[in-house]
Amino acid sequence: MWAQEIPRQAVDVELLVQELFAQQNDENTVTYEDLYETLLQYYRQPLDLNRASREELRGLWLLSESQISSLLQHIAENGRLLSLYELQAIPGFDLLTIRRLLPFVTVQGQGHTGQRTWRERIKQADNHSLLLRYDRTLQEQRGYTAPEGRSTTRYLGSPDKYLLRYRLSQAKDFSFGLTAEKDAGEQFSWSPSQRLYGFDFYSFHAQLYDRGQFKTIAVGDYQLQFGQGLLLSSGLGVGKGSETITTVRRSQVGIRPHTSAMETNFFRGMAATHRWRRLESTLFYSNRKVDASVSETAQNEEELIEEIGRLGSIQTSGLYRTPTEFTNRNRAREQVMGGDVTYRNLAQTLSIGLTALTTRYNLSLQKRPEPYNLFTFSGRQNSGVGLHYSYLWQNFNFFGETARSENGGLGTVNGILASLSERVEMAFVYRHYARDFQSLYGNAFGESTRNQNEDGFYSGLKLKLSNRWQLTAFYDRFRFPWLRYRVEAPSDGDEYLLRLQFVPSKTTLLYAQFQQERKARNETAEGNALAQVTETQSQRLLLLLDVSPLPSLRLRSRVQMSQFQQSGEKQKGYLMAQDVTWDRNSTRLSARYSLFDTDGYDARQYAPEQDVLYAFSIPVFTGTGTHVYLLAQHQLNQHLDVWAKLSLTQYRNQYTVSSGLEEIQGPRRTDVRVQVRYRF
Numbered sequence: 001m002w003a004q005e006i007p008r009q010a011v012d013v014e015l016l017v018q019e020l021f022a023q024q025n026d027e028n029t030v031t032y033e034d035l036y037e038t039l040l041q042y043y044r045q046p047l048d049l050n051r052a053s054r055e056e057l058r059g060l061w062l063l064s065e066s067q068i069s070s071l072l073q074h075i076a077e078n079g080r081l082l083s084l085y086e087l088q089a090i091p092g093f094d095l096l097t098i099r100r101l102l103p104f105v106t107v108q109g110q111g112h113t114g115q116r117t118w119r120e121r122i123k124q125a126d127n128h129s130l131l132l133r134y135d136r137t138l139q140e141q142r143g144y145t146a147p148e149g150r151s152t153t154r155y156l157g158s159p160d161k162y163l164l165r166y167r168l169s170q171a172k173d174f175s176f177g178l179t180a181e182k183d184a185g186e187q188f189s190w191s192p193s194q195r196l197y198g199f200d201f202y203s204f205h206a207q208l209y210d211r212g213q214f215k216t217i218a219v220g221d222y223q224l225q226f227g228q229g230l231l232l233s234s235g236l237g238v239g240k241g242s243e244t245i246t247t248v249r250r251s252q253v254g255i256r257p258h259t260s261a262m263e264t265n266f267f268r269g270m271a272a273t274h275r276w277r278r279l280e281s282t283l284f285y286s287n288r289k290v291d292a293s294v295s296e297t298a299q300n301e302e303e304l305i306e307e308i309g310r311l312g313s314i315q316t317s318g319l320y321r322t323p324t325e326f327t328n329r330n331r332a333r334e335q336v337m338g339g340d341v342t343y344r345n346l347a348q349t350l351s352i353g354l355t356a357l358t359t360r361y362n363l364s365l366q367k368r369p370e371p372y373n374l375f376t377f378s379g380r381q382n383s384g385v386g387l388h389y390s391y392l393w394q395n396f397n398f399f400g401e402t403a404r405s406e407n408g409g410l411g412t413v414n415g416i417l418a419s420l421s422e423r424v425e426m427a428f429v430y431r432h433y434a435r436d437f438q439s440l441y442g443n444a445f446g447e448s449t450r451n452q453n454e455d456g457f458y459s460g461l462k463l464k465l466s467n468r469w470q471l472t473a474f475y476d477r478f479r480f481p482w483l484r485y486r487v488e489a490p491s492d493g494d495e496y497l498l499r500l501q502f503v504p505s506k507t508t509l510l511y512a513q514f515q516q517e518r519k520a521r522n523e524t525a526e527g528n529a530l531a532q533v534t535e536t537q538s539q540r541l542l543l544l545l546d547v548s549p550l551p552s553l554r555l556r557s558r559v560q561m562s563q564f565q566q567s568g569e570k571q572k573g574y575l576m577a578q579d580v581t582w583d584r585n586s587t588r589l590s591a592r593y594s595l596f597d598t599d600g601y602d603a604r605q606y607a608p609e610q611d612v613l614y615a616f617s618i619p620v621f622t623g624t625g626t627h628v629y630l631l632a633q634h635q636l637n638q639h640l641d642v643w644a645k646l647s648l649t650q651y652r653n654q655y656t657v658s659s660g661l662e663e664i665q666g667p668r669r670t671d672v673r674v675q676v677r678y679r680f
Contacts, residue, residue, distance in 0.1 A: 014608045015556075131676070203261070216254060218284075227250070249427075500513075537565050
C-alpha cells in the first residue's frame with residue numbers, strides 16, 4: 001500500500017524558464033519551443049523516481065550530482081520510495097529543490113509496471129489528447145495588403161495560424177503523435193501538384209520503449225542527443241542562464257520523439273537503440289526534404305545569417321509565406337545516417353561512447369563569398385566522429401566530448417561539476433571549437449549557436465547561504481580566432497552573472513539578478529566606408545518578486561533595466577510588469593500590465609509571459625509603450641479544456657509597428673489565441 005501522495009502543482013514554466021535558460025539574443029537563439037516541450041513532456045508524463053536512471057535525472061536540470069547520488073543510494077538501501085514526502089528524508093534535498101522538482105516527478109509501485117494488453121495500455125495512457133489552436137493578429141499587416149508601386153511581394157495566404165496536435169503516450173512504454181501546422185501568411189489549400197495538403201507542415205512519430213533488448217524503436221520524426229552535443233544535439237541546448245551548474249552539461253537522452261511544430265532540426269526516418277549487457281548501440285537513418293534557396297541575394301538580415309551558399313543554401317525559418325519562400329520549400333534532399341555506441345558500468349558512474357554520422361545533400365552547398373564564411377561548410381557531404389565520456393568520482397562529475405569533422409576540424413568540450421558540500425556547488429567547462437570544425441547538428445555548450453570558431457572557459461558557482469538565501473554566479477571568457485557575422489576581425493569577450501535569491505516562505509520568492517557582457521562588433525564611422533571592430537558593453541538588471549497571499553491568488557512583480565554602449569551614447573531600456581494569476585476550481589485567469597521605454601534596439605527588453613498550454617511567449621519590446629495580456633483557462637468537463645489569450649501592445653510617438661511585410665499602420669498591435677484540448 002502506498003502512502004498519501006502530494007497533490008501535483010501546476011508547473012510555472014515562465015518562472016522556470018527564467019531560472020534555467022539563457023537570455024535570448026541574436027547570436028544564441030535558444031529553441032525555447034523545443035525546451036518548453038521537453039519540460040511539458042516531463043510534466044505530462046512525470047519521471048518515476050523509482051525507475052529513473054542517473055542520466056534521466058540529469059536531464060531534468062533540477063538536481064545536483066550529489067542530490068542524484070543521494071536519491072539513488074536511498075532507493076538502493078531502503079527500497080522504492082513510497083511517497084514524494086520521502087524526499088524530505090534524503091540528505092541534500094531542501095524544500096526549494098523539492099518544490100521545483102514536484103511538478104515533474106512521481107513515484108509508482110510495482111503494480112504500475114505490470115503486463116497489460118495493448119487495449120488496456122491505450123485506455124489507461126498518461127496522455128491521449130487532441131489539441132486545436134488558432135492565432136491571429138487583428139491589425140492588417142503590409143503583407144496582406146494589395147501590391148503598390150515597386151513593392152509587389154505579398155503573402156500568399158491568410159493571417160490565420162492553425163495548429164493541430166494528436167498525442168497518445170505512456171511513459172516508458174509507447175508514444176504516438178501527429179502535429180500539423182499552418183503559419184500566418186501561408187496557404188491552407190489542397191494542391192497535390194504543389195505538394196500542399198491543407199497544412200503546410202506535418203510531423204508524425206511512433207516510438208516504442210523497452211521491447212526485449214531494444215530500449216527504443218522510433219519511426220517517423222525524432223531527435224537525437226548523445227554526449228555533450230558536439231555532433232548530435234537536436235533541440236536540447238539550454239545555454240548560459242541563471243542556473244549556473246546543472247545546465248552546462250548535456251544529458252545523453254538518446255532518441256526522443258519530435259513533438260513540437262518546429263520545422264527544422266529534427267530527423268525523419270528510423271532509429272533504434274539496442275541493449276546488450278552494459279552496451280547501448282543506436283543506429284539511425286533520416287531522409288527528408290529541406291528548404292533551400294538558390295538565390296544569390298539575401299532578402300533580409302535573417303536570411304543573411306542563415307544563407308550559406310549560392311548554388312544551394314539551407315533555410316531554417318520554416319516559413320512559406322511569399323512566392324520566393326514557397327519556391328524554396330522542400331527543394332533539397334538531406335540524408336543523415338550514423339550511430340552511437342555507449343558503455344555504462346553497473347553503478348552508472350562511468351560512461352564512454354563513440355558517435356559517428358554522415359550528412360549528404362543532393363545539391364552542392366556553397367558559402368556566401370564573405371570572409372567570415374571562409375571556414376563554413378560547403379559541398380555535398382559532411383561527416384563527423386566523436387568520443388564522449390562521463391565519470392563520477394565521489395561528488396565530482398567529469399564529462400566531455402571531442403569530435404573531428406570530415407575536413408579535419410576539431411572540436412572539444414570538457415567540464416567538471418563539483419558538489420563540494422550540501423551548500424556549495426561549482427562548475428568548470430573548457431571548450432575549443434576550431435574555426436574549421438563543421439558540425440551540422442551539433443549544439444554543445446558555448447557562446448554561439450554554432451560550435452565553430454570559439455575558445456572559452458566557463459566557471460559557475462551555486463552557494464546555498466541558508467535555507468532561505470541562495471547565490472548563483474558565473475563568469476565566462478571567450479575568444480573567436482576568426483571573423484564572425486558583423487565582426488570583421490578576430491575578437492574576444494567575457495560575460496558574468498550574479499543572482500541573489502531569497503525564499504522567506506513557501507509562497508514567496510524574491511531575487512535580484514545582474515548580468516554584464518563585453519563583446520566586439522562592427523562599427524561604421526560617419527565619412528568612413530570601412531567598418532571598424534570596437535567593443536560593446538551591455539548590462540542587464542532584473543528584480544522579481546513572486547508571492548501568493550492566498551492559495552488561489554498569485555502576484556508577480558518584475559522590474560528590469562538594461563543599457564548598451566559601443567562608442568557613442570549609452571542606450572538605456574526599462575520594463576516594469578505586474579502579473580496577477582487567479583486559480584479556483586476549474587478556472588484560471590492570468591493578466592499582465594507592463595510599461596516599457598527603450599532608447600533603441602540594442603537596449604530592447606525581453607519579458608517571458610504565460611501562454612496557452614504547449615505555447616510559449618518571450619515578446620521583445622523596443623520604443624515606448626504599454627503591453628497587456630489576459631489569459632483564461634477553463635476546464636469544461638473531465639474531457640474538455642479551453643484557453644483564450646488576448647494581448648495588446650500600444651506604442652507611443654510611433655506611427656507604425658514592425659517593418660517589412662509585417663508592418664502595421666498605427667501604434668497598436670493586438671493578438672488573439674484560442675485553444676481547445678479534448679482528452680480521450
